[in-house]
Amino acid sequence: MAPARSNILVLPGDGIGPEAMAEVDKIIAWTNAEGLTAIETDVDLVGGAAYDDHGQAISDAAMEKALAADAVLFGAVGGPKWDDVPYDARPEAGLLRLRKDLALFANLRPAICYPALASASSLKPELVEGLDILIVRELTGGVYFGEPKEVVTLENGEQRAVDTQVYTTHEIDRIARVAFELARTRSNQVCSMEKRNVMRSGVLWNKVVTATHADFQDVELSHMLADAGGMQLVRAPKQFDVIVTDNLFGDMLSDVAAMLTGSLGMLPSASLGAEDATTGKRKAMYEPVHGSAPDIAGQGKANPIAMVASFAMMLRYSLGMADLATQVETAIANVLDAGIRTGDIAGSGITPVSTSQMGDALLAEVQK
Amino acid sequence: MAPARSNILVLPGDGIGPEAMAEVDKIIAWTNAEGLTAIETDVDLVGGAAYDDHGQAISDAAMEKALAADAVLFGAVGGPKWDDVPYDARPEAGLLRLRKDLALFANLRPAICYPALASASSLKPELVEGLDILIVRELTGGVYFGEPKEVVTLENGEQRAVDTQVYTTHEIDRIARVAFELARTRSNQVCSMEKRNVMRSGVLWNKVVTATHADFQDVELSHMLADAGGMQLVRAPKQFDVIVTDNLFGDMLSDVAAMLTGSLGMLPSASLGAEDATTGKRKAMYEPVHGSAPDIAGQGKANPIAMVASFAMMLRYSLGMADLATQVETAIANVLDAGIRTGDIAGSGITPVSTSQMGDALLAEVQK
Ligand SMILES: CC(C)[C@H](C(=O)O)[C@@H](O)C(=O)O
Ligand SMILES: CC(C)[C@H](C(=O)O)[C@@H](O)C(=O)O
Numbered sequence: 186m187a188p189a190r191s192n193i194l195v196l197p198g199d200g201i202g203p204e205a206m207a208e209v210d211k212i213i214a215w216t217n218a219e220g221l222t223a224i225e226t227d228v229d230l231v232g233g234a235a236y237d238d239h240g241q242a243i244s245d246a247a248m249e250k251a252l253a254a255d256a257v258l259f260g261a262v263g264g265p266k267w268d269d270v271p272y273d274a275r276p277e278a279g280l281l282r283l284r285k286d287l288a289l290f291a292n293l294r295p296a297i298c299y300p301a302l303a304s305a306s307s308l309k310p311e312l313v314e315g316l317d318i319l320i321v322r323e324l325t326g327g328v329y330f331g332e333p334k335e336v337v338t339l340e341n342g343e344q345r346a347v348d349t350q351v352y353t354t355h356e357i358d359r360i361a362r363v364a365f366e367l368a369r370t371r372s373n374q375v376c377s378m379e380k381r382n383v384m385r386s387g388v389l390w391n392k393v394v395t396a397t398h399a400d401f402q403d404v405e406l407s408h409m410l411a412d413a414g415g416m417q418l419v420r421a422p423k424q425f426d427v428i429v430t431d432n433l434f435g436d437m438l439s440d441v442a443a444m445l446t447g448s449l450g451m452l453p454s455a456s457l458g459a460e461d462a463t464t465g466k467r468k469a470m471y472e473p474v475h476g477s478a479p480d481i482a483g484q485g486k487a488n489p490i491a492m493v494a495s496f497a498m499m500l501r502y503s504l505g506m507a508d509l510a511t512q513v514e515t516a517i518a519n520v521l522d523a524g525i526r527t528g529d530i531a532g533s534g535i536t537p538v539s540t541s542q543m544g545d546a547l548l549a550e551v552q553k
Numbered sequence: 554m555a556p557a558r559s560n561i562l563v564l565p566g567d568g569i570g571p572e573a574m575a576e577v578d579k580i581i582a583w584t585n586a587e588g589l590t591a592i593e594t595d596v597d598l599v600g601g602a603a604y605d606d607h608g609q610a611i612s613d614a615a616m617e618k619a620l621a622a623d624a625v626l627f628g629a630v631g632g633p634k635w636d637d638v639p640y641d642a643r644p645e646a647g648l649l650r651l652r653k654d655l656a657l658f659a660n661l662r663p664a665i666c667y668p669a670l671a672s673a674s675s676l677k678p679e680l681v682e683g684l685d686i687l688i689v690r691e692l693t694g695g696v697y698f699g700e701p702k703e704v705v706t707l708e709n710g711e712q713r714a715v716d717t718q719v720y721t722t723h724e725i726d727r728i729a730r731v732a733f734e735l736a737r738t739r740s741n742q743v744c745s746m747e748k749r750n751v752m753r754s755g756v757l758w759n760k761v762v763t764a765t766h767a768d769f770q771d772v773e774l775s776h777m778l779a780d781a782g783g784m785q786l787v788r789a790p791k792q793f794d795v796i797v798t799d800n801l802f803g804d805m806l807s808d809v810a811a812m813l814t815g816s817l818g819m820l821p822s823a824s825l826g827a828e829d830a831t832t833g834k835r836k837a838m839y840e841p842v843h844g845s846a847p848d849i850a851g852q853g854k855a856n857p858i859a860m861v862a863s864f865a866m867m868l869r870y871s872l873g874m875a876d877l878a879t880q881v882e883t884a885i886a887n888v889l890d891a892g893i894r895t896g897d898i899a900g901s902g903i904t905p906v907s908t909s910q911m912g913d914a915l916l917a918e919v920q921k
Binding site for chain 2: 277307308349350352390411421436437440443
């Protein structure tokens with residue numbers, strides 16, 4: 186049976202985004218040619234690249250394509266070149282608009298430690314070997330989007346900046362459901378993190394997650410203050426299975442978790458919207474956890490694995506191709522086991538390969 | 554010459570707070586008897602203990618004593634016993650009121666790795682040996698105190714929780730000055746952390762710190778996004794000297810930094826107000842970074858070192874007794890070198906001592 190057609194918007198962005206994306210293109214070309222996928226891609230600009238072209242971090246036309254697509258593949262945005270552009274046009278604004286306008290409220294950030302890389306972690310290997318955490322971060326609420334969000338000049342000439350953290354019952358309930366459902370496919374444990382001892386939103390978060398848990402009594406739920414959570418991630422990360430937390434805590438905690446694995450530069454993420462009641466489909470965007478790394482951009486040094494792993498998540502969550510996703514993920518593990526490494530993960534005694542050599546090695550493994 | 558009289562309010566609080574404080578009492582009794590100090594202490598309730606006594610996390614009378622004292626020594630607050638008390642009377646409210654009403658805007662959190670404990674860190678020893686970071690956290694602003702801070706019920710029956718992150722120019726300027734001044738007594742480097750790519754308060758923070766830096770051109774200033782800062786703390790903590798950041802990021806980042814050292818349970822903190830223009834004095838409170846540890850309270854298992862180290866900070870910053878402070882700090886290092894350990898830091902093969910045995914060992918060292 187021929188695979189269903191799918192319509193993917195590709196937004197390579199800035200820095201190492203385009204280089205990393207080129208390696209995904211190679212894999213798509215092959216899976217399409219083999220009849221394993223029928224992916225049609227459209228490419229557009231985002232971030233600084235979009236600003237340079239037309240003065241906005243993403244155009245309305247690109248947003249319309251994103252809304253119409255089955256999924257978006259996103260590279261990375263930002264760099265010092267755009268440090269002084271107007272706030273609303275900064276590269277990150279393109280990413281934030283995509284998240285908000287596609288209503289991608291559930292950000293899935295797996296932090297796994299590839300066995301071949303356990304020694305690359307700054308943690309003692311026994312603490313990270315076999316690590317497999319999933320951080321479920323709320324992505325369309327909290328202090329990222331709450332209003333007022335402004336800087337005003339006071340009568341005395343001082344400036345006063347305000348950001349607003351807002352959460353409502355349904356926003357917390359729906360992200361909690363995603364976390365509980367995913368926990369059922371894993372080790373059945375959810376740890377919810379907030380600062381209820383200081384934040385009203387933390388009190389509500391705690392209360393709603395606890396209430397939603399009534400529908401998932403087979404899943405074990407625990408609560409931790411977010412600062413203690415950061416500590417525990419560093420002390421004994423393997424105690425966690427699924428962590429559910431808000432937008433800002435999720436930003437911090439997922440970066441710490443990613444770093445623990447020694448596999449930063451290798452970790453993918455999926456940002457998902459709600460399921461459409463009639464079609465059963467959900468909007469989705471897939472992006473590496475790493476940033477645009479302007480310092481190494483254009484030099485063939487970037488590690489394309491996070492981008493390729495994000496593509497694998499797309500196969501699984503948006504195209505319903507779990508087997509092909511696993512095939513890509515296995516290819517990544519095999520290439521690492523074979524000692525093929527880009528500079529970021531080479532360690533001593535290994536000659537690093539280039540971005541495209543790594544991409545070729547991955548493709549060759551997928552083809553096996 | 555007889556030492557100047559000082560007037561210290563002691564607030565042992567909940568959980569292991571009172572046990573840890575008892576070991577400081579022993580040291581004060583000796584330094585007073587020797588004529589090294591002339592400390593008069595007054596003891597009062599805070600946290601759950603205060604709530605149980607009179608329904609508030611700190612009484613107005615205790616607050617008046619705190620305002621009149623030369624310094625406050627604070628143990629710890631909180632525990633599951635008070636999980637369901639009204640929000641405004643929760644144990645943490647006592648701590649937050651002290652910080653706010655004493656205007657203790659500058660929270661100094663040293664993260665040092667005691668050489669004897671480098672192997673207790675979850676990080677590889679070479680990454681933490683000799684670690685000596687100072688986190689300067691803004692303590693009276695940001696999302697902790699901004700208004701509105703409320704939960705309201707919407708027409709559709711949902712609840713909506715709001716917390717407000719607010720910073721003004723002078724709040725950022727004064728904490729930046731503290732950081733730059735302290736950097737001059739250390740390695741002359743300040744790294745400022747915020748999320749300017751998402752938060753308006755981060756944009757203002759970045760701008761004001763940069764402007765204040767004009768008065769401290771001899772100090773090196775760098776900026777890092779707070780999520781990247783969390784990563785870098787885990788990856789290579791020794792790259793930092795002084796980190797200056799806001800209240801909430803400071804809460805998260807200082808906990809991560811404390812855990813890195815392997816010395817959690819051993820780290821002190823100082824919270825300082827502005828210098829009084831006439832007397833040159835500043836209000837101050839000293840407290841361990843660790844919490845109330847209700848699970849081990851009352852069992853003689855608590856490590857009193859963080860509390861004793863907080864007392865040493867008080868000697869240095871509030872009583873102008875730097876030599877005696879160093880004497881206490883040296884005693885801590887010597888006791889650790891001698892292999893005397895409470896259970897939290899014992900490791901395998903060492904028989905842990907009790908809280909009071911540790912206190913006695915520290916006192917004996919101070920007396921040498
Ligand atoms: C680039 C930035 C706006 C973004 C965020 O803060 O969410 C990034 O740090 C992330 O975690 O995806
Ligand atoms: C107890 C709590 C209110 C407090 C805080 O969040 O500031 C604590 O975590 C700290 O870091 O001192």
